Amino acid sequence: MLVRFRSPGSVGVSLFFWALVLSAGLCSELKVRVRLADGRITEELLEADSERDSITLEYRQADGTLITFLADFKQDVKIFRALILGELERGQSQYQALCFITRLSHNEIISSESMARLRQKNPHTIRTAEEKRPTETLSMNVAVNVTLAWQLSTLIYNTCSLAHDGVYTREADMRHWLDTGIEGSVFETLPQAVEVPGLQSCRSVKDLWQSCSCSYSVRLEWYPCLLKYCRNKDSLGHSAPYKCGIKSCSKGYDFTYYTPHKQLCLWEEEA
Numbered sequence: 001m002l003v004r005f006r007s008p009g010s011v012g013v014s015l016f017f018w019a020l021v022l023s024a025g026l027c028s029e030l031k032v033r034v035r036l037a038d039g040r041i042t043e044e045l046l047e048a049d050s051e052r053d054s055i056t057l058e059y060r061q062a063d064g065t066l067i068t069f070l071a072d073f074k075q076d077v078k079i080f081r082a083l084i085l086g087e088l089e090r091g092q093s094q095y096q097a098l099c100f101i102t103r104l105s106h107n108e109i110i111s112s113e114s115m116a117r118l119r120q121k122n123p124h125t126i127r128t129a130e131e132k133r134p135t136e137t138l139s140m141n142v143a144v145n146v147t148l149a150w151q152l153s154t155l156i157y158n159t160c161s162l163a164h165d166g167v168y169t170r171e172a173d174m175r176h177w178l179d180t181g182i183e184g185s186v187f188e189t190l191p192q193a194v195e196v197p198g199l200q201s202c203r204s205v206k207d208l209w210q211s212c213s214c215s216y217s218v219r220l221e222w223y224p225c226l227l228k229y230c231r232n233k234d235s236l237g238h239s240a241p242y243k244c245g246i247k248s249c250s251k252g253y254d255f256t257y258y259t260p261h262k263q264l265c266l267w268e269e270e271a
């Protein structure tokens with residue numbers, strides 16, 4: 001007998017299910033309403049492309065910033081892009097684009113194939129994640145040449161070519177990629193706080209033309225991080241597990257990177 005408790009977790013199970021569709025070249029999108037940390041509601045667009053073996057998650061923040069997260073399962077790379085509206089009255093361009101590239105580990109997010117089959121029963125429900133994962137701090141002290149970045153992931157160029165000089169990765173990721181045969185010309189190591197004595201956090205810098213260490217935070221408020229399995233006993237008493245829903249997670253990322261001018265890191269002032 002299946003007992004369904006009315007806890008938020010089990011409601012989550014019953015609200016998502018799998019569409020019975022054939023998997024060849026599956027492409028699908030899901031719109032999920034989520035509550036952001038500041039209480040506002042935003043609509044997240046989750047797209048799965050099972051042929052490219054990738055997932056895209058996109059949402060707009062209240063300040064107009066467009067956040068895009070891309071998981072490339074073919075090359076085990078994840079991409080975060082922020083399109084930040086510039087302050088024209090402060091001499092900034094119309095928007096600023098930042099791209100952070102890092103390795104995708106297994107079990108961070110459900111597969112593109114599972115994602116492509118996911119449907120929700122009530123698209124108007126406002127969702128909050130079942131599990132809040134700890135915020136990760138990432139020191140992005142290597143610049144990536146976006147023209148050559150196809151070697152890491154073929155999805156980087158289209159996603160990050162707007163971010164002319166703001167494509168970053170971590171040193172540990174670079175070392176891993178160099179070990180797998182990626183050319184060194186893809187990367188350029190940036191000055192770090194330890195190498196540039198006096199490199200301050202942009203928060204404490206007053207001069208807009210001074211270099212500093214900038215931080216940018218991204219929060220993925222809701223994403224399917226795990227599959228849930230149920231069991232049904234057949235007439236012979238055998239039970240086989242089957243996919244019956246997803247677990248949703250939320251996770252924050254704090255990226256820190258070198259910037260040549262505080263002018264490119266004005267959000268640190270408003271924080």
Ligand SMILES: *[C@@H]1O[C@H](CO)[C@@H](O)[C@H](O)[C@H]1NC(C)=O
Nearest residue numbers: 144145146147148185186188
């Ligand atoms: C990136 O690589 C391209 C192609 O090799 C090169 O022309 C360009 O100068 C490089 N950009 C930077 C900033 O090094």
